[in-house]
Amino acid sequence: MKKYLLRRILFSLFSLLVVIWTVMLLVFSLTDRSVIFQNDDTWNKRSANERIVYEYSQYQRYGYLEYVNYTSYASNKLGNGDAYTEESNLIQRQEGDAYLESATVQQFIEEYTAKGYKIVRLDPIKFSSGRTKGQLKPGGRGFLLAVRERPIIYRLFDYLGNLFTVETTNDVKDPSLTDRYVRFEKDPYSGLFAIVGSGTTHKYLLYFDSRFPWIHQNWIHLNLGVSYTRFRGQEITGVINDPSGDLKNARQQFPALIGTDQYVETSANFHSATYNMGELTDAEKQQFNDRYTVITYRRSGLSMIENSFVIGLVAVVIAYCLGLPLGILMARKKDKLVDKLGMAYIVFIMAVPSLAYIFLFAALGTKLFNLPYKFANAQVKFLAYILPTISLALPQIGSLMKWMRRYMIDQMNSDYVKFARAEGLSEQEIFSQHISRNAIIPLVHGIPASILGCLTGAIITERVYSVPGVGNLLTLAINGHDNGIIVACTVFYTTLSIISQIAGDLLMVKYDPRISFETKGGR
C-alpha cells in the first residue's frame, strides 16, 4: 500500500509539473503580453519613451525579461558626480549616434552583449517646430537599455522555486539586529505558548487565537505569484486569503503596555507584526518592545476563499443529507410516482444548462421569499448566503439521487439480496443494512472531491449572486488577461483535483476492505 501510494504521489507531482509547464508555455508564448497595460493608469499617464521603459519595468516585474538601464549602470560605475551627469545628459538629450563615442557606453554595450543582452536605444524625442523647438517632448527622454528575454523554462523554475518560502532568522537585513532566535515564548494575547522569532519577517511564527481554525502560522508561505491586471501587483495568496469587510475593533493593549491599565479600542492584529526597517515614530517606540511594529488589521468579513468554502460546504452537506435518502427512496418505489417525479427532476437538472435553473431559482427566491439577490446589497449578511447555497446544492442533489438510485437498482437483483429475503429479513432491513451500504461505495469516492471542490468555488453561482469568492477568479483573470492569476488558478485547481482523487481512493479502500490496490486484479 505504501509503495503504491508513493508511486501515485510521485506520478501526481510529475503530472502537476507537466500541466503547469504546459499552461505557462501556452499562456506566456501565445498570448499578446501588451494586453496587461489595457487598464493601467500609470501606463496611460506616461508617453513616448518613458512609456516604453515603463513597459520594460513591468515586464521585468512579471518575469518576462530582464533589463538594465544605462543610467543606473553609469551611476554605479561613476558615482553621482559630474561625470555621471554628463553621461546621463548624453543619453537623454543627444540624438543620433553621439552616445556611442562615450567610453562607458562602449563598455556597457560590450559587457551586456557578451551576456546575451540586446541593446535597445530609444532616441530622445524633441519638438521640431514652434517656440519650444529643440526641447524634449513630454516623456521624450532618451534611454539606453540592455534587454534579455527570460526563457519560459527558467520562468517555470523561478515559479516552482518560489512556491514555498520558509522564514529564517536571516530574513531581516538589518545589521543592528544582533539577537536572532526562534524559540517558545508565552503569548500575552492568548495566554498560551507561541513560537516567536527574531530576525524573521514575522514575529509570531506559530500562535493560537480565537479565530477559526484557532492555530495559525506565519512560518511557511505559499506564493502563487503576482496578479498582473485585476489586483495589480498584489500577491495572489493574499488576494484570496485576506479578510474583507469593515474593521473589527476590540479592547486590546499594545505589547509594551501589557500589565498597565492602558487599553485601546483597536482592530490591530498584534500577531501579524512584521519587522519595521524604517525609522520608528515616538508612539511606536512607546507602544512596542521591539522593531516588529508593522501590523495588519482585523476585519469582520470573510476572505474570498472562506466565502466560497462556507457556501460550498453547507451545500455539500445538504446535498448528501437529501440526495442519498431520496435516491434510496426512488429505488424502493421504482416505477411509482415518487420515482417518476424524481426522474423528472434529475432530467431537468442534468439536461438544462446550469445557469438557466440558477437564474430561475434566483427569480423565485427574490419574488416569493424576498431574499436578497445581490450579495453586496444584503442588509442581513446571513440571508445573502441562502440563495447561493441552495442553488449550489440543487445540481448536487440531482446527481447524487441519480447515481444512488442507479447503484441501488443494480444491487437489488444480487444474490445476497435474494438470500437476505429468503432468510426472512424485512424490506426495511434489506434496504438500509444491505443494499444501501453496498450501493454507497462508489459514491464514497466522490466525497473528498466535493469537499475540496468547495475551495475552488462555483463559477456561475458566485457570478449570478455576486458573491466575493474564488470561483469568479479564473473568469475575471481570463477576461482581464491576468496571466499571473491564470497560472495560479491552474496550480491551485490541479493540485486540489489530484489530492481529492487520491483521497477518494484511500477513503474507498478504508470503507470497503474488499478493494485493494496491492494485489494485481483487473487487466
Add this chain to the structure above:
Amino acid sequence: MAANKKQTVVNEDSLFTFIDHNTIESEKIIAPRYSYWKSVFRVFFRKKTNWGLLILFTVLLLCSFIIPVFCKYDPNENVTNALMFHLSPSQAMAQTGGFSFKWCLGTGALGNSIFYGIWASARTSLLLAVICAAINMTVGIIMGAVWGYSKQFDHVMLVIYNIIANVPYILMISVLVYIIGSGFWSFVFSLTVTGWLSIAYFFRTQVMIIRDREYSLASRCLGTPITRIVSKNILPFMTSVIVTILATELPSYISMEVFLSFIGVGLSASVPSLGRMIQEAQTAFITYPWEFWSPVAIASLVTIILYVLGQNLADASDPRTHM
C-alpha cells in the same frame, strides 16, 4: 368399404410428392427474422412521448435552420433608433404596427429582434453540438477501441490520460479559448482537442470487458484478423454504449457553450449564440424578462429534448428490451 378405404389411402399418398435432397436448403435454419435496427425503432416508437418529442425537435430544427436563411438576423439594425430599445413584445408590435413574428418576443438592448436572434443562435448551438459530438465521438471511439485492444498503446495512453484528467475541464477549455481566440472554429478546436479523451477512456473500459470474453478468444484462435474481431465481435456490443454517450454529449456541448459565453470566454460577438444573448441580457433579467428568458427557454428546450430522446434511444438500442 374396402374400396373406399383404398381410395383414401391413394388420396393421402397423392398429397405427398418426393423432392430431391438439397444440401444448400438443408443448411438453412428457420427462425423469425430479427433485424437489430428495426427492433430498435419498433421499441423506440412504441412510446408515445417519443413521437411528440421527435415532432417538437423537428420543428425546432426546421425553425433554427430555415428562419435564419430567410430572415437574416442583424443585431445592429436598430442601433441608431433609441425608440426600439428594450421593448416588450406588445410595445414592439405596437411600435412597428400590427402583429409580426419578428417582434413577437420583443426587442433587446440595441433594438434587435429577439425572435430572429434566438433562432440564429439556436442554429449556432446545434451546429456546434453536432460538429463537436461528431469529432469527439469519432476520434474517441476509434482511439478507445485501439486503446482497449492494444496493451502497448494502453501503457502510453494511461500516462497521458492521467496527466490530462487532473486538469479541471472548465479550466482547460477556458485557457484554450483565451489563448487561441473565440471564433466558431477555434471554439470547436478547444472543445475537441482534449474532449475525446474521456470518451476514449470510457470506451476503452467497455472494449476491455468484451475483448476477453470466450467467443472473442475462440474467434482469435480460429485466426480471425483483429480488424474483423473489432468490427464484428466488439463494435456491435457497443451500439447501446455509443448511443448512451451521444445522448449525454450532444446537450452537454450546448450547455458548455452557454456556460462559457456567459462567463465571457465563449464565442466572439460576431457569432450569434445563446450563451452570449443570455450573458448580454443577464443584468436585465428582472427589468426586461423577455430578453433573458427567451434564449434560456430555447436552450433548455433543446437540451431537454436531446437528452430525453437520447436516453430513450439508448434504452431502445439495448437488445434486452427487444422482447
